[in-house]
Amino acid sequence: MSAPPIRKIVIVGGGTAGWMAAAALSKVLGAMPGLAITLIESEAIGTVGVGEATIPQIVHFNKLLGINEAEFMRETHATYKLGIEFVDWTRLGHSYVHPFGQYGIDMLGIEFHHFWLKGLALGDATALDAYSIGAMAGKAGRFYWPETGNPNSPLARLAYAFQFDAGRYARFLRRRAEEAGVTRVEGRVTQIEQHPETGFVTRVALENGTQVDGELFIDCSGFRSLLLGQTLGVPFLDWSKWLPCDRAVAISCTKRETGAEDQPLTRSTARKAGWQWRIPLQHRVGNGHVYASAFMSEDEATETLLAHLDGTPLASPNHIRFTGGHRTRVWEKNVVALGLAGGFLEPLESTAIHLVQSGIARLLAYFPSTAFTQVEIDRFNAETAQDYLDIRDFLVLHYKATARNDSEFWNYCRTLDPPDGLKAKLDMFRSSGRIVREHNELFTETSWLSVMACQGIVASDHHPAAALLPDDEVLRRLSHVRGVIASAVSQMPTQDQFLASIGGAI
Ligand code: FAD
The missing domain is CATH 3.30.70 (Alpha-Beta Plaits)
Incomplete structure (x- = not known):
């Protein structure tokens, strides 16, 4: 016989993580009869107050919630983001864009960058940015939505995210969550009760005497990690050796x-x-x-x-x-941590809000009954740990791949031994120009290519198929792609014009 379903979900914390969880769970599970979702937050404690840049997956999160983009842009005072411009990372005076979307166009079924590498070998030193519509539009201050219906349009290779006011985003989500039935409780949690035998959390008590019972607790209490870290004692895996910024x-x-x-x-x-x-x-x-x-x-x-x-x-x-790393298990007993309560990798690639989003999606996929089956919890934890590891390696790449030797910090970063996964990727790219994307990891070939190639990692070869295309034809096609992208960018409106045209300007 199956175990009874969860009837009471308690979210502790009302920062970006707490309200994203409340809005998504109430949207997806809210129609279930007899399910109560309560969020507790303390205005006196407040939120971390940062966390305003995102990556393209957030667009899907907003769509899941049925959010109108123009209303969202207006209410959160948001702007669009086509990538990150990295200045002085490779060496002083150098800059490049790590764009969302993809470079170039598919040529003969081979990844575009192999032709770019061949072009480099032939003496065409055009930087990668010129082959990315995201990078070029970003630098020109222009924006338009990706063209999803026409794979031949350069706009089909564009992807975007948002930059928003985190406080406004939390309030925006709060309104939706409360409309969908989430109960908000104000006050500071001071006591956490556990079942004497199982150690499961059963109740939290607030300073003002209020008590809130639950069956599933979602710890969104930020760096305090009130339930997962402080109460259940799940250890923290410290990665500051690789990511020294703290x-x-x-x-x-x-x-x-x-x-x-x-x-x-x-x-x-x-x-x-x-x-x-x-x-x-x-x-x-x-x-x-x-x-x-x-x-x-x-x-x-x-x-x-x-x-x-x-x-x-x-x-x-x-x-x-902060310390770079994560709790070794982000789901322990009946507590699942989202956001800073579960871990944090420095904000270089704006991944933290995405990790909240992927944590919510994973929680929905493995949503428990009151039986809390361990095999599912273990799977959830293994997948989450892999996410953190993949992101860590990508972040370390930014520090490792540099020619900077102008400070003790850069000397430390440049000479550190990379983690095994990163080392394997660097070796592969150096020897053949190939990029291996493991197990559907968050960062795509575009991202790895962008940071490796633009921060000075030199590929000594390219795909043999690119070698088959005559040299002058490779150079002609590269020039054509640049022209198509430049022309498409020149027809895009500026970001401000675009925001005004959709009703997204404040
Ligand atoms: P918080 O915002 O800290 O919220 C914690 C909540 O718990 C608050 O509501 C607090 O009141 C409540 N709380 C805590 N203790 C109690 C208690 N005892 N009783 C009741 N309530 C309690 N992410 C990105 O994706 N992009 C970025 O650009 C980015 N930049 C960042 C820059 C920095 C310097 C840092 C540190 C983080 C950045 N992040 C970024 C991460 C991002 O800020 C967080 O992932 C996001 O804000 C979620 O935070 P949170 O909700 O987990 O925690």
Whole structure:
């Protein structure tokens, strides 16, 4: 006989993770009779207050929730994002875009970049950006939706994400979740009760005396990891050896006053002991400096940030400490952690909100009954751990693949032994130009190619099939692709024009 279904879900925490979970679960499971979803959050504690750049999967999340994009852009003061511009990462004075979408066009069924590699060998040194509609449109400040119906259009190779005000996004989702029946409870959780034999969490008690019972608890309490870490004692896997950045200082600014339109890109500029982000929203610009405390003091990190702002600060700097890594099991007993409560890899590739989204999707796929079958929990944990590992290796690549030798920090990063998975990828690319995408990992061939090739990893060969195409034909086709992309970009509206045309401008 099957075990009774879960009837009471309790979400502890109302940051981006908590409200994403509440909105998605109430949308998908809300119609089930007898299911109650409660979210507890504490205004006094507040949220981490950062986390505004996303990757394209968020578009699907919003679609799942039935969100109208124009309304979403307006209410969260969002802008579009076609990729990340990396400045000074390869060497001082160099920049490139890691674009969403794909490079070039399919040629003879072989990945485009093999022809680009052959072009390089023939002396055509055009940088990869010129073959990406996302990179070129981003740099030109232009935006249009991808063309999904016509595979021959360059716009078919475009993908996009958003940059939004995290506080507004949480409130936007909160409204939807409450309309779908989620009960919000305000207050600070001070006690967590467990079943004396199983250790399952049974109830949380608030400072004001309120008690909330549950069968499934979702820990979205941020870095505190109140249930998973503090109560159930699940250990943290520390990856700071590979990802030494462990602090951030963040500050929002006014938009610069020149009247210039912003590019639909997040910018990451490498600094002496870390990097600085610039995330342009419609009403303000988010800035932050992520750095390694072993190589830079808090004062110097703050000075560095303040010296590189292009607007007027709107508040005082927000200092945040973190450790790169994750809880060894993000699902333990009847507690599933989402967001910072489960782990955090520094925000270089804007992956944290995506990990919340993929955690929710995975939870729905393995949604438990009151039996909490261990084999499913183990599977959930193994898949999640793999996600973290794949992302970690991709992040480490950015630090490892650099020619910078102008500080102790860069010397450390450049000379560190890469993790095995990254080493295998580097060896493969160096020897044959091939990129192996493992087990449907988050980052595609485009992403790996972008960072490897643009940060100076040299492929000594390319696919033999590209060698069969005559040299002048390869060069002609490369030039043609560049022309098609440049022409498509010139016909796209600017981001501001596009936002106004769909009713998404504030
Ligand atoms: P929080 O926002 O910290 O929310 C925790 C919630 O738990 C709050 O509501 C709090 O009140 C509540 N809470 C805690 N304790 C209690 C208690 N005892 N009782 C009641 N309530 C409690 N991600 C991206 O995808 N893109 C980015 O660009 C990005 N940039 C980042 C930059 C930095 C420097 C950092 C540190 C993170 C960044 N992230 C980014 C990650 C992103 O901010 C988080 O993944 C996201 O905001 C989710 O946070 P959260 O909801 O898990 O935690």
